Amino acid sequence: MSKQKDFVKFENVDKSYDGKVLVVKDLQLDIAEGEFITMLGPSGSGKTTCLMMLAGFETPTNGEIYLGGKAISSIPPHKRGIGMVFQNYALFPHMTVYENLAFPLRVRKIPKDEADKKIDKALSMVSLQGFASRMPGQLSGGQQQRVAVARSLVFDPQLVLMDEPLGALDKNLRESMQYEIKHIHESIGVTVVYVTHDQSEALTMSNRIAVFNDGKVQQLSSPDELYEKPVNSFVAEFIGENNTFNGEVSDLSGDKCKVKLANAEIIANPISVKSKGDRTKVSLRPERALINPKDKMDNIHNGKIEEVIYHGDHTRVRINLLGNPEFILKVPNSSANLDIKLGNEIKIGWNSQDARALDPK
Amino acid sequence: MSSETKQILTTDGIPLEVSLKKAERKNKIKAFLLVAPLLFFLIITYVFPIGDMLFRSVDDKMVTQMLPKTFKAMENWDGQELPEEEVFAAFHEDFIKLVEDKREGKLSTQLNYTKNGFKSIIKKLRRKSKSFEEGNYKEQIMSVHKRWADVEYWRAIQRRAPEFTGQKYLKGMDMYVNEEGKIVSVDEDRRIHRVLWLRTLEIAFFVTVFCFLMAYPIAHLLATLPMKYSNLLMICVLLPFWTSLLVRTASWMILLQQQGIVNDFFVGIGLVADDNRPEMMYNKTGSYVAMTQILLPFMVLPLYSVMKTISPSLMRAGKSLGGTPFVAFWKVYFPLTIPGIGAGCLLVFILAIGYYITPALVGGASGTLISNQIAFHMKSTLDWSFASAMGLMLLSGVLVIYWLYNKIVGIDNIKLG
Helix, strand or coil: CCCCCCCEEEEEEEEECCCCCEEEEEEEEEECCCCEEEEECCCCCCHHHHHHHHHCCCCCCEEEEEECCEECCCCCHHHCCEEEEECCECCCCCCCHHHHHHHHHHHCCCCHHHHHHHHHHHHHHCCCCCCCCCCHHHCCHHHHHHHHHHHHHCCCCCEEEEECCCCCCCHHHHHHHHHHHHHHHHHHCCEEEEEECCHHHHHHHCCEEEEEECCEEEEEECHHHHHHCCCCHHHHHHCCCCEEEEEEEEEEECCEEEEECCCCEEEEEECCCCCCCCEEEEEECHHHCEECCCCCCCEEEEEEEEEEEECCCEEEEEEEECCEEEEEEEEECCCCCCCCCCCCEEEEEECHHHCEEECCC | CCCCCCCCECCCCCEHHHHHHHHHHHHHHHHHHHHHHHHHHHHHHHHHHHHHHHHHHHECHHHHHHCHHHHHHHCCCCCCCCCCHHHHHHHHHHHHHHHHCCCHHHHHHHHHHHCCCHHHHHHHHHHHHCCCCCCCHHHHHHCCCHHHHCHHHHHHHHHCCCCECCHHHHHHCCEEECCCCCEEECCHHHCCHHHHHHHHHHHHHHHHHHHHHHHHHHHHHHHHCCHHHHHHHHHHHHHHHHCCHHHHHHHHHHHHCCCCHHHHHHHHCCCCCHHHCCCCCCCHHHHHHHHHHHHHHHHHHHHHHHHHCCCHHHHHHHHHCCCCHHHHHHHHHHHHHHHHHHHHHHHHHHHHHCCCHHHHHHCCCCCCCHHHHHHHHHHCCCCHHHHHHHHHHHHHHHHHHHHHHHHHCCHHHCCCC
């Protein structure tokens, strides 16, 4: 079977709860079969609403959602055959783990021996064999989470939705669960739509990430592209750390532009500036700026070290640079020989290719 | 680490264990002193009255003490034929003493409970006894009234000899100990209590069912509506609580009477003919309607408090896993509300089984309950021991229901909030 490119398709979807404000605006989104796609965004950005529309708990105000080529807006949730993992797991507290997993199979009238096999398989997938007779209340948060994942997969759905499933777990457990879910996805090839507001979670797990803000998809691309090549300043600021310079385009030619700051000028990569005189926000990742660069770089400026914070594997250095007192540098721990001391003047350099001139916002 | 534990000492040299115990004892005393007022209050207002009630319901010392010599003389009497002169003489001696103390009226009341017809013959005996001559009391007493010559009446007196009796309980179930000392039911046309017990159970049961059917959707709505609407609805549910019970019952009387608002409405829309208005009050219907309305909050509140804790994502999970809305409700939501259902039903049933004012006002003859009968004996016949016996029967009935509930559902599975 060939993989469908637009297995899930949002077509011009609008959603409004009160008839005044659109929570989701004209959403266009194609999700390929077998893909792990993450909807990432701050709270209130419309990502959960999109998920709920896909699951069938909300109906689009306008537009249509297609699943496997079929319009599903008029299909009730229980007939969509979509697995779902909820924020608080939503395990049935009065049923054992076995009964929780048997629920979707029983309503589908799957014979008991076949159901037992499926339940065994699902439990071993999340390495919870031997927990079948426990009640959810007797399990730890991480175990409950795995049961919820197993339950959403036990009836072999083609699509699984996950609504911030790791939100309630502590940091270490969250990280190991991220890998676990990623591996499960890789091994069974199910399509996953994952909602989170945690960017590192999104970057670790997804094939593609849709960054939501203000009811719109700001950027839809692979994690590395999202991080390296943000298309607007919201994405640049939302994903990862970011140094910014506000200025005005003074010269624009080919793949370079000059940006005039309050008292200096830098060279940047024009992404969303169109002409001379445009206001712009230049975005630069902290790890792309170097101290005392050996190679030739087209931006080299002097700055004063304001703060040094030791982070173990790296040191964060806050520098007052070109009128921006919040300029952050990440210095790997190996370069201890460098002259990083509070109050020192140092040279900082970066390539204009990495300084992206985006919308001013 | 060595397995031998060294005794740990506090700074002033006392072993830690000892000083810990001391501190704990202090806390225990403090805790007890805090609950002591309530304990004292409970003993005075609850344990003591119930104990007194239990005692009253079986206490039969009054007659025993009024006729001490008679009962002593009766010890040798086999009850087959009229007793010997010795018994009559003893009875006369006791009776004269009672007349001197002006207590013969009480005796007649008491004996009348056992057998009808004692009142008049004791009155007559008092009058005639003034002119009795000494000796041969048997003849003289028997000549007062023919009932004094009836062995049945002497047996009735003998039955009152024991200090304690369970006959009030038997009477509560329309049974009595007959002349042969066997427990038998009273004649069919004189049975009133059994009907009342059954009616009490029936009305309590159906009121519970009606309350449940009405409260479940309300509680669900309360638990799921947005705050601003649910608060308003909650006030509507609680409003009856803030109104006097009497006022609420009286307003039902206004609504339900034959010339009342509900009947006017039915006639107005042509549902019933004006000259054939249904009676909705002074019968069971009145009791059902008014009691259901009054007890409804007791069902809504426990249900609401339980439903409030059920996450809406559970129903969603049920649906997303393929359950139809009904399956999701029945398999997921409903089982989780059982603790609330149990609490609400138990509460309403127990309250309904002992309900008094409402059935007394709107129940009429066919809608009164056992509690009205208890009140009747408390206030009108002054047969307090019988009222106590029925009260205790009611109490044990409630305990049995509680026990059954515990067996079937489990009492720790109850949730009031």
